[in-house]
Amino acid sequence: DQQVKQNSPSLSVQEGRISILNCDYTNSMFDYFLWYKKYPAEGPTFLISISSIKDKNEDGRFTVFLNKSAKHLSLHIVPSQPGDSAVYFCAAASTSGTYKYIFGTGTRLKVLA
Amino acid sequence: DAGITQSPRHKVTETGTPVTLRCHQTENHRYMYWYRQDPGHGLRLIHYSYGVKDTDKGEVSDGYSVSRSKTEDFLLTLESATSSQTSVYFCAISESLGGTYNEQFFGPGTRLTVL
Numbered sequence: 001d002q003q004v005k006q007n008s009p010s011l012s013v014q015e016g017r018i019s020i021l022n023c024d025y026t027n028s029m030f031d032y033f034l035w036y037k038k039y040p041a042e043g044p045t046f047l048i049s050i051s052s053i054k055d056k057n058e059d060g061r062f063t064v065f066l067n068k069s070a071k072h073l074s075l076h077i078v079p080s081q082p083g084d085s086a087v088y089f090c091a092a093a094s095t096s097g098t099y100k101y102i103f104g105t106g107t108r109l110k111v112l113a
Numbered sequence: 114d115a116g117i118t119q120s121p122r123h124k125v126t127e128t129g130t131p132v133t134l135r136c137h138q139t140e141n142h143r144y145m146y147w148y149r150q151d152p153g154h155g156l157r158l159i160h161y162s163y164g165v166k167d168t169d170k171g172e173v174s175d176g177y178s179v180s181r182s183k184t185e186d187f188l189l190t191l192e193s194a195t196s197s198q199t200s201v202y203f204c205a206i207s208e209s210l211g212g213t214y215n216e217q218f219f220g221p222g223t224r225l226t227v228l
């Protein structure tokens with residue numbers, strides 16, 4: 001019962017182009033969403049988050065879009081850089097419940113120089 | 114970087130032996146979490162704590178127990194390790210100020226191998 005799904009295990013993008021990573025969720029109680037980046041042999045690091053009261057949040061090269069009706073969020077990276085090559089996880093939480101974060105399975109992004 | 118350490122960083126053990134992993138934080142954050150990361154499964158929540166001596170189960174809690182006797186320490190115990198518990202274990206912390214949600218900060222991970 002995967003409540004948060006990242007259906008693309010991997011993605012390759014040319015340097016300078018846009019990277020779009022997708023995430024779907026099934027639990028309609030989720031109302032807070034986050035993206036994390038993970039390099040090998042390191043812990044995940046926080047990238048950007050969005051509350052369900054918004055449909056977009058931007059931080060530099062990173063933008064997260066939320067489509068509540070479709071239960072879908074996406075992370076856009078523009079322009080993509082080789083240092084962005086990592087595994088990206090989306091996560092979701094319900095602010096009306098306990099402070100549990102449910103993670104997706106991750107998407108490995110490779111930015112080609 | 115948030116002050117989170119995990120010990121040990123690497124451990125090899127045998128099936129049936131008890132194992133305890135330690136997470137230590139210096140941030141005084143209220144919430145602490147244990148995850149395991151496995152190929153094809155991403156990060157799965159094992160147990161979490163919302164205060165000293167307050168803990169609850171996550172998605173994959175069978176075979177694991179936790180304890181939190183101090184704000185700064187969160188212990189994960191495998192009472193009798195099995196090969197299926199070979200994984201990378203991550204500890205995370207977060208804080209809630211005024212009821213808001215905030216990001217989690219993760220530790221560096223512990224690689225556990227059960228032979």
